[in-house]
Amino acid sequence: MPDVNAPIGVFDSGVGGLTVAKEIMRQLPGESLVYFGDTARVPYGSKSGQTVCKYSRQIVNFLLTKQVKAIVIACNTASALAREELEEMVNIPVVDVVRPGAKMAADDTKNNNIGIIGTESTVKSGIYEQFLHQINPEITVVSKACPLFVPLVEEGLLEDRVTEDIVSRYLHDMKEYRIDTLVLGCTHYPLLRGVIGREMGEDVRLINPAYETAKSLKELLKKENLLASGRAGRTHAYYVSDGVERFVAFADSVLPCRVGNAQVVDIEAY
Ligand code: DGL
Numbered sequence: 001m002p003d004v005n006a007p008i009g010v011f012d013s014g015v016g017g018l019t020v021a022k023e024i025m026r027q028l029p030g031e032s033l034v035y036f037g038d039t040a041r042v043p044y045g046s047k048s049g050q051t052v053c054k055y056s057r058q059i060v061n062f063l064l065t066k067q068v069k070a071i072v073i074a075c076n077t078a079s080a081l082a083r084e085e086l087e088e089m090v091n092i093p094v095v096d097v098v099r100p101g102a103k104m105a106a107d108d109t110k111n112n113n114i115g116i117i118g119t120e121s122t123v124k125s126g127i128y129e130q131f132l133h134q135i136n137p138e139i140t141v142v143s144k145a146c147p148l149f150v151p152l153v154e155e156g157l158l159e160d161r162v163t164e165d166i167v168s169r170y171l172h173d174m175k176e177y178r179i180d181t182l183v184l185g186c187t188h189y190p191l192l193r194g195v196i197g198r199e200m201g202e203d204v205r206l207i208n209p210a211y212e213t214a215k216s217l218k219e220l221l222k223k224e225n226l227l228a229s230g231r232a233g234r235t236h237a238y239y240v241s242d243g244v245e246r247f248v249a250f251a252d253s254v255l256p257c258r259v260g261n262a263q264v265v266d267i268e269a270y
Pocket of ligand 1 (some may be wrong): 012017043045046074075185186188
């Protein structure tokens with residue numbers, strides 16, 4: 001049985017998973033986190049399933065050295081391509097971002113027309129359609145890969161004319177499908193929420209799976225008697241595979257607490 005005051009491991013290909021970490025910090029203020037961002041190998045969304053599985057296994061091996069009590073795959077691409085393998089690999093709870101995102105969208109839609117945006121690999125995997133149709137076979141899904149969104153976020157171009165142009169180019173056609181709900185199916189995308197929201201208009205509700213992911217994590221930890229007792233006092237630690245300064249500056253602008261420092265890990269060694 002893991003130590004209840006052990007940290008929760010959270011990972012992503014880069015800074016996108018910070019949107020999930022932020023929500024976990026909000027909903028589970030007593031928990032400590034170990035965040036890993038694979039900043040040297042981002043993006044994952046254009047890589048093969050085999051490569052994403054290998055990267056994800058290495059990261060989980062690294063997180064296990066930090067004695068984490070649970071793992072949150074704060075990346076839709078890794079959730080879509082590597083979740084099953086990671087679940088088999090460890091004997092601690094694993095939470096992904098896709099199921100919670102699909103549930104939120106299915107609960108929210110009024111006209112059963114849902115849009116999904118994500119990386120090429122996530123969209124190609126069809127995983128959101130699969131979960132949405134399991135919940136309600138009547139739902140119509142329209143998906144679109146937006147491969148330039150991740151580099152825009154990693155470059156910090158969250159509100160920029162270039163971003164507005166690219167968002168409009170990707171999403172303009174989606175408006176014809178009369179969707180009332182759009183899933184931000186990549187953890188980087190909530191950082192572009194302002195621009196995406198303006199493009200889609202106020203009748204389209206944007207779904208950030210982070211909220212439901214943190215909720216599922218809380219329920220799972222409770223069920224497994226793994227919620228932190230609160231005695232130890234929480235501490236967060238941050239690791240990346242490259243570019244510490246950039247990461248820290250970005251994380252400081254996203255998270256509610258001061259990040260201060262991160263360490264570089266030779267992730268290929270895991
Ligand atoms: N943030 C990740 C996701 O949710 C990965 C983006 C990428 O590395 O391409 O899919």
